[in-house]
Amino acid sequence: MISLNEFHQDFLQSILSDAESRGLMKPQAFFENVCEELVSSGELSNNYTAAEYIKTGMEVYGYDFDQERKILSLLVHQFFQEDEIETLTKSHIYSKFNRLKSFYKKCTLGLYKDLEETSEAFSMAYNIFRYRQENKFDKIRLIILTDGKSTRTLSNIPSELIDDIVTEFRVIDIEYIYKIFLSEYNDSDSELEIKIPCLEISTLTDEYKSYLTVLNGNYIVDIYEKFGQKLFEQNVRTFLQFKGSVNKGIRNTIEYKPELFFAYNNGITATATDIEMDNFGNISKIVNFQIVNGGQTTSAIYAAKKVSKLDVSNVNVQMKLSVVKDKEKQNDFVSKVSEYANTQNKVNKSDFFSNSPFHKEIKNYSKRIWVAAVSGSQRRTHWFYERVRGEYLNEQAYLTNAQKKQFQLENPKEQLIDKTFLSKSENVWLQKPDIVSRGAQYSFSTFAEYITNLLEKDNLAITESYFKDAISRVIMFRSVEKLVSKSSWYDGGYRAQIVAYTIAYLSYLVEKTGKHLNFNLIWEEQKLPDALIDILKVISKSVYDGIINTPEGSANVSEWCKNSRCWELIKQMKVNITLDNRLLIDKEDLKYSKREDKKEKKLENSIEMQILTITTPSEVWNAMYDHYKKYEFVSSITRTQLDILEKMAKKSLNPPSEKQSKILYQLYQQADTDGVI
Template structure:
């Protein structure tokens, strides 16, 4: 098990590496990393923005606004960047909260009118002012981020009222971040206090227990008010407001027939890592996840908050399954989400966490060596971190010598997580307005794109695809660093400048019906000089364009989220040279065909190996399963039967593929084949 001290060291190294490779100030890298962690846990929404502001008595580093719950979160950090874990004192905390509260008060009184309109801080102050004027703030959270450790008494600070608005104080310290890491690699980090009667469903399974219960509308609304998106981390859908017929039906039932809600509604399906029972009642639920029924929960909450309705007479049935094994819990959630009689259509991309893309991309990251660069002799890997904390977790039980070897072969600067990958990929696909909307929007778009690609071509994620994607990431990181160090850069809107600049480069090349030769970037693991010169010209022009928006678009952050902004950027005529860096369509197509041919060969060998290694009991279970299936062709059943009886001791590649398809189909249909 990784200790808190080990986690702190790894976390600090991540910040320093991120800052160096992307050209960020260390506190800014710290802020962004913590925000991404808090989005994953539901503590922040996908709408968070960074915006540094520091004057005498005032300080803020960013904000977040939860539109559904009308919660404004103001963010500030205390980054010690020390090798040892520092103690966050009472004076530290009180000073930070006092400055943050003063910034809020000044903002609602028009602070933005005294600020530079093109700054990110102006956007933050103006948004706060506008939300306050429109009466859209029902709760304020003042949050301090720190890489230090606060005592428990300082973490539990009482709330207060400010002009009739509830103000809560939170400290996110290194221990909280450590608990997030543990939750993603062991068990959950939060518990829901409740008092529910239940019926334990008899089950022979040792893997999970199921409880049937009923929860009142007001209690469900309170739980959502307390925990927000934490309850839906593994839910494949998002709430669709009251737009669809189903949601209108929910609203109408709550309004006119609340006592009939139980009869009309399917209720919610939830999972937990454990429950605490006392006197035949459920008192605590650890790591509660609502995997089906998110709309039901949000509809009841919206009825309370937006329509001011009494939902105490609303009763919601709840099916709660306790799945102790973390790995099995993920699979269980996926199956529940997929098989449940859902009320609105779920896109296939919503199951992206189980998409074969991750397995294939991870396989390439383990197998493909990056060329040695800068005179280094050691070849390294790019580490694909599908789950946060995976890089650290792989080192958990290594000896000190093996750990040093692992870190040399997988340097911190070459760790690539799926969120950053989605940004760099969407940027090269010329979707800068999507990237500017935030990491979660970008990731959803990336999931859609990859799902569509794999539906059309299951061989699409080749070694060439992997290398090109790494080159996109190298390009993105280098442009981030370039913008930060440029003499013309006044600060602010760096992320928007980066994504629009690279997207413009991709568009410029497309217009010439050419392709960038990514082999040159891959072999160097950096950018060729002529490409750097081209990007220096592009970034300066793009920065000037987006920070001087057309009339009626004074809010630069919002302007960059619009397709209209991208349409204007594409009309720019920036003079650049890419001599020696472009290849024609025929060369690109040849490279793709060759990569698919190589992958087809590798895949065929892997499938044969998998089929040969199946145990006899597993083969017989598979045959028994398909004997009852009239839709499977007799030819396929014949191959399976011969293989089970031993008359086909070594199936050919083609036969192995048929057997693998039968195996995969049975698994997808929920049949358990594997035996211990």
């Protein structure tokens, strides 16, 4: 297992590399990375916004408004960026918290009136003032982020009342960030202490155990209060508010007929990796508790009590709990349960994107494709695709020092790309800057839907050319970030929005020519051509002028950029540029290239299937045949498939044909999903 010190070194290098490749200040890169990690783990909501304000006695770098849980969070950081882990002292901690408190109090008194309307600080101060005036939050969280270690002399900071509102104090230090890494990559367990009666349901498989139980409304509120969106991390859907007819029905039942809730509601479907029972047959502990169906019910009950102030003590909800002890099979099991069990609201196939073949395809290409040596370098490298935070570090865990050095040379930090950043660079080229402006998690969810639909229409869509073009778009995104930061007109605000709208506008201009941008020019040099940089400089300045001139009644630039009307207005800009034909490629040339890519991929897939069928031991085919023969009348495989499987088990296919290999490959995949092998 990776130690804390090793994690700290890797984390620090990631921050420094990210700052360098994207033109960020190092503390800014630290703050952004940690906040996005907190959003993905459910600590912060999708409303999180970075905004800096530093004055005498005041300091803040961002804020978050969790609309469901009615929590306002103010964030500050202390980035030491030292090789050794520094200690954040007690006096330092209290100083940071006092600065946050002063800022909050000034905001409630109308600080925004003294700020420049086009600044990010104005939007932050104005929103905090408005939230307080409208009583939209009933808890404040003041949060310090640091790459240091919180002093051991301060184990707990008691809550306070500020402006008659409960205020909590939290320090997110390197140990806390390390624990997030362990939970995401090394399957660290989370535990829920509880006491609920249950009935064990007999099953005919060792794959899982199932229990029926009942949760009281107050229990549900307490659990959601503690864990928030982390309860649903296996299920990307979030609460839809009381807008749909289903959610309105839930609210009405809670308010007028709470005693009938159990009868009317479909209940909750949940999973865990283990449970503990007490001497009376009650469930006393649930390990890795996840709600995979019933998120609407859970959130609605919470909102009913916290927002509508309704009594939920008479509300009881049935729960089906499946315990899957094999963590390797849990993701597949959860996806199937979500897909088959959910009836309350429509479930999009993109909700199961974590298991999409897209990730496997991109990962395979990232390992296989070498980047051309550039700028006199004699060493070829890879772009490393990190689907789960920590993969880059974990792949080095058991390497010798020499092997680790070789790995880092071939996979340099500056060529590390994660799924959320990839979704942003792809979405802006798809002309969705308003979506990207809503935050990394929202952008990722939208991208998941796009890719899922794309693969449904064409399962060969993710080719080698797609991978190279996607990496080229990442290079473009990072380059525009640097370009904006260095521009003389840039005053430090709304960089993320400027970047998103700049690249989207370029995509829009290219589309109007009837041609395509030649991304191969970027891939071959691993940088933007000078002619393209000159064009982007002009576009970015026009975009900046466009987004800060918000329409009347929309003084908040951040919120305006999330609006699709903003994108419609930006598209109407007249920018004095000419696209050099050398940057473009004709549609017919692109179509030909795509056809050739798909032919090659189809051949690769066919070879991969044949290799798997030949190298799989005969005892595996025998186990598969015995299982599907036994359950022949209830399984979904056909007689033809079973005949081919029997021949393979009896070694009478030597070797199997291309068509037979495809059928056997599909059966192998199904058997793996069904837990047969």
